[in-house]
Amino acid sequence: DAEITQSPRHKITETGRQVTLACHQTWNHNNMFWYRQDLGHGLRLIHYSYGVHDTNKGEVSDGYSVSRSNTEDLPLTLESAASSQTSVYFCASSDGTSGLQETQYFGPGTRLLVL
Amino acid sequence: ILNVEQSPQSLHVQEGDSTNFTCSFPSSNFYALHWYRWETAKSPEALFVMTLNGDEKKKGRISATLNTKEGYSYLYIKGSQPEDSATYLCAPRGGNNRLAFGKGNQVVVIP
Numbered sequence: 222d223a224e225i226t227q228s229p230r231h232k233i234t235e236t237g238r239q240v241t242l243a244c245h246q247t248w249n250h251n252n253m254f255w256y257r258q259d260l261g262h263g264l265r266l267i268h269y270s271y272g273v274h275d276t277n278k279g280e281v282s283d284g285y286s287v288s289r290s291n292t293e294d295l296p297l298t299l300e301s302a303a304s305s306q307t308s309v310y311f312c313a314s315s316d317g318t319s320g321l322q323e324t325q326y327f328g329p330g331t332r333l334l335v336l
Numbered sequence: 337i338l339n340v341e342q343s344p345q346s347l348h349v350q351e352g353d354s355t356n357f358t359c360s361f362p363s364s365n366f367y368a369l370h371w372y373r374w375e376t377a378k379s380p381e382a383l384f385v386m387t388l389n390g391d392e393k394k395k396g397r398i399s400a401t402l403n404t405k406e407g408y409s410y411l412y413i414k415g416s417q418p419e420d421s422a423t424y425l426c427a428p429r430g431g432n433n434r435l436a437f438g439k440g441n442q443v444v445v446i447p
Contacts, residue, residue: 256437263340263425263437264380279434311379321368321387321429327379 224248227312227328235336240299242331244312251317253295254325255279255287257308264311270295271317302335309333338362338436342426346442349416356412357441359426363407370435371400371411372425380425416445 225246234240244253251272256264256279266279268287276287284306286298299306309332313325341360349355361369368387372380384393389404397414413420423442427435 261439263439264427265437266434269434322385324370324382324385325435327381329379 225312225314225326225328227310227331229331230329231332233334233336234302236302236304238302240302240333242297242299242310242312242333244295244297244328245293246312246314246326246328247293248314248316248326249292250314250326251292252315252323252325253289254313254315255285255295255297256311256313257281257306258311258330259308267297267310268295299333302333304335307333307335338365338428338430340426340428340436340438342424342438342441344441345439346444348444348446349413349420351416351418351445351447353416354412354414355416355443356410357424357443359409359411359428359438359441361407361409361426361428361436363405365431366404366407366428367431367433368429369402369404369409370427370429371409372427372437373398374423374425374440376422383424411441413443416443418445418447421445 228243254269255267265281270289312328315325371383374380386402391402399412423440425440426438
């Protein structure tokens with residue numbers, strides 16, 4: 222069955238380290254998204270991509286980067302991890318052809334702790 | 337960034353009772369409204385997508401309505417069951433084709 226996976230599921234890192242969170246989908250979806258979820262906030266968009274080699278900043282992109290070298294993967298990199306980036310990160314994808322009815326499908330999440 | 341308000345933020349419901357909650361969003365620049373269901377320790381799952389004023393959608397005991405002119409959507413749960421316990425996320429889609437998620441309505445159904 223097609224799916225969207227994230228790895229690792231849990232990560233502890235230290236301030237200043239570079240961290241990369243993986244997201245892989247097997248639906249052949251054009252669109253991929255990264256969100257973070259924190260207490261007191263809804264899901265906030267970090268970066269998104271509408272296709273290979275396309276990347277765009279979301280509302281909370283500072284300190285994060287993404288690259289899209291193929292359809293299946295959108296890795297999220299924290300250039301220099303900060304304690305404020307402790308959060309749960311969700312990757313999502315959508316097919317990019319369904320217009321307004323388009324639904325995003327979410328991965329299981331990665332819980333990141335920056336010490 | 338669309339300003340999305342969901343109320344109440346959390347509610348406790350007795351098993352068998354019905355309940356409803358609200359999502360408010362800017363009525364201008366509206367394209368679609370998504371509802372997601374998010375169970376603890378799982379990932380959000382799509383419930384409904386609505387685009388037209390007056391739209392109503394239903395899935396089992398859960399239904400939703402949409403008023404695009406005044407900028408709100410209601411989600412109803414009829415005869416709540418413990419398995420309905422979850423956070424329900426509202427997400428309007430704006431002109432930038434991105435979803436703006438509210439903070440959610442957390443529902444706890446008490447057996």
